[in-house]
Amino acid sequence: MDNLSNSDKHHGLGYHPSPSSGDRLDRSITETTGYSTLSGDSFRNCRTNSETSSFSEPADDNSCSDEPSPLRWPITKPVTSHHDDFTSLGMKQDIKVVDETNNDEVVINSELEMMKERFSKLLLGEDMSGSGKGVCTAVAISNAITNLYATVFGHNLRLEPLPPEKKSMWRREMDCLLSVCDYIVEFSPCQNHQDGKSVEVMTSRPRSDISINLPALQKLDAMLLDILESFQEAEFWYVDQGNLPLITNPSGSFQSVIHQKKDKWWLPVPCVPPGGLSEHSRKQLQHKHDCANQMHKAAMAINSSILTEMEVSEIYIAALPKSGRAGLGDAIYRCICTSNEFSPDYLLDCLNITSEHEALEIANRVEASMHIWRRKVGMGHSKSSWEMVKDLMDDVDKSHILAGRAETLLLCLKQRYPELSQTTLDTYKIQYNKDVGQSILESYSRVLEGLAFNIVAWIEDVLDADKSMKHQD
Amino acid sequence: MDNLSNSDKHHGLGYHPSPSSGDRLDRSITETTGYSTLSGDSFRNCRTNSETSSFSEPADDNSCSDEPSPLRWPITKPVTSHHDDFTSLGMKQDIKVVDETNNDEVVINSELEMMKERFSKLLLGEDMSGSGKGVCTAVAISNAITNLYATVFGHNLRLEPLPPEKKSMWRREMDCLLSVCDYIVEFSPCQNHQDGKSVEVMTSRPRSDISINLPALQKLDAMLLDILESFQEAEFWYVDQGNLPLITNPSGSFQSVIHQKKDKWWLPVPCVPPGGLSEHSRKQLQHKHDCANQMHKAAMAINSSILTEMEVSEIYIAALPKSGRAGLGDAIYRCICTSNEFSPDYLLDCLNITSEHEALEIANRVEASMHIWRRKVGMGHSKSSWEMVKDLMDDVDKSHILAGRAETLLLCLKQRYPELSQTTLDTYKIQYNKDVGQSILESYSRVLEGLAFNIVAWIEDVLDADKSMKHQD
Numbered sequence: 001m002d003n004l005s006n007s008d009k010h011h012g013l014g015y016h017p018s019p020s021s022g023d024r025l026d027r028s029i030t031e032t033t034g035y036s037t038l039s040g041d042s043f044r045n046c047r048t049n050s051e052t053s054s055f056s057e058p059a060d061d062n063s064c065s066d067e068p069s070p071l072r073w074p075i076t077k078p079v080t081s082h083h084d085d086f087t088s089l090g091m092k093q094d095i096k097v098v099d100e101t102n103n104d105e106v107v108i109n110s111e112l113e114m115m116k117e118r119f120s121k122l123l124l125g126e127d128m129s130g131s132g133k134g135v136c137t138a139v140a141i142s143n144a145i146t147n148l149y150a151t152v153f154g155h156n157l158r159l160e161p162l163p164p165e166k167k168s169m170w171r172r173e174m175d176c177l178l179s180v181c182d183y184i185v186e187f188s189p190c191q192n193h194q195d196g197k198s199v200e201v202m203t204s205r206p207r208s209d210i211s212i213n214l215p216a217l218q219k220l221d222a223m224l225l226d227i228l229e230s231f232q233e234a235e236f237w238y239v240d241q242g243n244l245p246l247i248t249n250p251s252g253s254f255q256s257v258i259h260q261k262k263d264k265w266w267l268p269v270p271c272v273p274p275g276g277l278s279e280h281s282r283k284q285l286q287h288k289h290d291c292a293n294q295m296h297k298a299a300m301a302i303n304s305s306i307l308t309e310m311e312v313s314e315i316y317i318a319a320l321p322k323s324g325r326a327g328l329g330d331a332i333y334r335c336i337c338t339s340n341e342f343s344p345d346y347l348l349d350c351l352n353i354t355s356e357h358e359a360l361e362i363a364n365r366v367e368a369s370m371h372i373w374r375r376k377v378g379m380g381h382s383k384s385s386w387e388m389v390k391d392l393m394d395d396v397d398k399s400h401i402l403a404g405r406a407e408t409l410l411l412c413l414k415q416r417y418p419e420l421s422q423t424t425l426d427t428y429k430i431q432y433n434k435d436v437g438q439s440i441l442e443s444y445s446r447v448l449e450g451l452a453f454n455i456v457a458w459i460e461d462v463l464d465a466d467k468s469m470k471h472q473d
Numbered sequence: 474m475d476n477l478s479n480s481d482k483h484h485g486l487g488y489h490p491s492p493s494s495g496d497r498l499d500r501s502i503t504e505t506t507g508y509s510t511l512s513g514d515s516f517r518n519c520r521t522n523s524e525t526s527s528f529s530e531p532a533d534d535n536s537c538s539d540e541p542s543p544l545r546w547p548i549t550k551p552v553t554s555h556h557d558d559f560t561s562l563g564m565k566q567d568i569k570v571v572d573e574t575n576n577d578e579v580v581i582n583s584e585l586e587m588m589k590e591r592f593s594k595l596l597l598g599e600d601m602s603g604s605g606k607g608v609c610t611a612v613a614i615s616n617a618i619t620n621l622y623a624t625v626f627g628h629n630l631r632l633e634p635l636p637p638e639k640k641s642m643w644r645r646e647m648d649c650l651l652s653v654c655d656y657i658v659e660f661s662p663c664q665n666h667q668d669g670k671s672v673e674v675m676t677s678r679p680r681s682d683i684s685i686n687l688p689a690l691q692k693l694d695a696m697l698l699d700i701l702e703s704f705q706e707a708e709f710w711y712v713d714q715g716n717l718p719l720i721t722n723p724s725g726s727f728q729s730v731i732h733q734k735k736d737k738w739w740l741p742v743p744c745v746p747p748g749g750l751s752e753h754s755r756k757q758l759q760h761k762h763d764c765a766n767q768m769h770k771a772a773m774a775i776n777s778s779i780l781t782e783m784e785v786s787e788i789y790i791a792a793l794p795k796s797g798r799a800g801l802g803d804a805i806y807r808c809i810c811t812s813n814e815f816s817p818d819y820l821l822d823c824l825n826i827t828s829e830h831e832a833l834e835i836a837n838r839v840e841a842s843m844h845i846w847r848r849k850v851g852m853g854h855s856k857s858s859w860e861m862v863k864d865l866m867d868d869v870d871k872s873h874i875l876a877g878r879a880e881t882l883l884l885c886l887k888q889r890y891p892e893l894s895q896t897t898l899d900t901y902k903i904q905y906n907k908d909v910g911q912s913i914l915e916s917y918s919r920v921l922e923g924l925a926f927n928i929v930a931w932i933e934d935v936l937d938a939d940k941s942m943k944h945q946d
Contacts, residue, residue, distance in 0.1 A: 119592035120653040130653075132611050132908050179593055180589075183601060184601065204601070
């Protein structure tokens, strides 16, 4: 992935420079089928025209219309006029008439028209040629949620309430996207009492994964926005680092803050009054930090549980190396294989991993080998020639053990690097997912995880500024 | 196809018993991917609860919920409750709050909720499990339009205005389905004048097939409804044939009418006053008949032009017989092949076709052979070995001629049987179509064709009743 545009995106997203979270959103976006262009745009756009939704927004970016890429949303402007063409040609006469006569109707119709636009674009699967060569619904909705998040929160680089218009956009459009879940059901037998005797009938009910996770995510969503809302009047304030020379307010904490902020130059600098924050607001801040931290953990847990449930794409399977050993590399393979007592932590220590990037690369290899061995175990049962059963069983047992060890190793790795970004397998799962319910839960939990992560990071920045100020005194 | 449910559908659709038009809708419905259940239902349903849309209607039919078929719409009822579950779980709090506070908002929200339901079901592609195993958007929209037509017009078996609630449902839901077209565009270069010099930029504009055909179809739609509307106060009236014994009104025309109506027992009997219709209203009726007839021709022309443009499914190609001769059968093949002067009309005379069904069967065979020969011509160019070029060219020329003759034969056949129902190729095209624009144009023109056909037939019935009455005097 092109690192420039990559880091570019972090900034647009107001991400803590930890590669992880930035990558987390990046990868899932840029590696989603035919999505890179779109996401790239929307991220750049969300720095320029932040008041429009990601659904319709890149449409307003005229630069889009120079390229006939069907993967963008270069539609609103052209289509509005097109829409007018149709009206003049006799389309939507009824609505138009109503528009002129009744004011409430106007409101209704504008809302309806907006909704139609959003859903229509989802139905076209981002292929505005209408030829049905776009992405499937699941991917389209996942992309829409990711883009909406970038549009609404992309500018929000500080602890302050979300602008009302953005807040309402977030609510309105998420509500629109989530509404699809209301119609996803599973069937189950249930006892039905009819004139005395009970009969068993099949009834439909919300799909369990949705009815469990969606309300939880919506609570998290609301709570995170409340935290931002709570910074209406704070004892601290922000200064853009670009404007530093112009700063007149001689906050004592300044130099030290600049110093510690060299590594995240795109973030505004939190400043605290001389003498630091009051005990009360410091305690409050600490409390909010802990809450946001819990919410981050919760969102992360839901996201990984959904990812675990998602189907492993055939393309990933096909791309797997021949053997688990080949995938893993001899060094790690020997450690995993030979020693009778397998200690994943000891192995990780030996590997002395230096960067998150390295950790991710190892995680990908371990995950691949794990799947190779699991498949071996699975396929073992399908064979049936008697003379080879014995060695086969040994083979299966060995694969079983290796798969188990790979799994624990992967787990340890993820525990050591909690912000580790999505593995190749995860991105494949998102890219080739067909399940609409899972796509909504995965993308919703992913963006909330990102938001929670940012809030935690921003609070820490303020606390640091406060600490260094107290030190100075 | 099961003939019972088949004819059943005709009646539900209020079709003239000519197999053609009935079949026309039937085939396209029952042979659309995984559609038979749904369509079957919706047709039965539209006889029971006619006030609900086909989108949501079978949902209200509890019988649906005993079977976990993902191809139905067994959702509204369950999901409403499910929706409530979610609300109680904290979903859509904002909307709920608004509902209680503001009345206009209630209107807006109910409209929005309806729209969300419709679009969500389209997005799920009729697979309410959300697992993405449903039909593609193109097929889902085509099915939705076919079902909406059956729900709104399925009961309308006589010349009378459409009930207002059905009229508004038709407008509202078609508007909702057609709105997808507003976002289907094609890109084209256009001269753009910037500070003096002109630059060529790509701009998007409505896809030409849509901008040409959709407004035309919407005009036809409006005009057909106007014709029905014009029968507010007519000189004739209807009597259900079931109620005949109970009839007290001794209309002289009665016996004769019954007589001529044995073959369409499910249609109400048009009755005219003793002495027949007034000259004025007879003329008016004749005029409306001619208009409706023109509209029927127009809708049919658009439908067949869209069908011609639709891609030939690989599955159809794969199912073609080895040779054009085999497909056509020796008898016809000899006529098409040997005679130097080929006269399709003479050939058709020789075949003395007795039924529409037979005509359709021959049309299918001719169409299949035509495609086999066309493919031969096409493939001819791809070959390149020199020594075989000569015989190859002969072969290609022969295939070319045969394909041409088959085409003219098919044309003549369709001219002789203007109400011939869809050929196998057409149903394959509809079933495997991925193009959303074409699916909307095809289904919209198909249902309008059906409506126009019925209006023409019903007017003819009244004119016949009038004629026979005049004869009696």
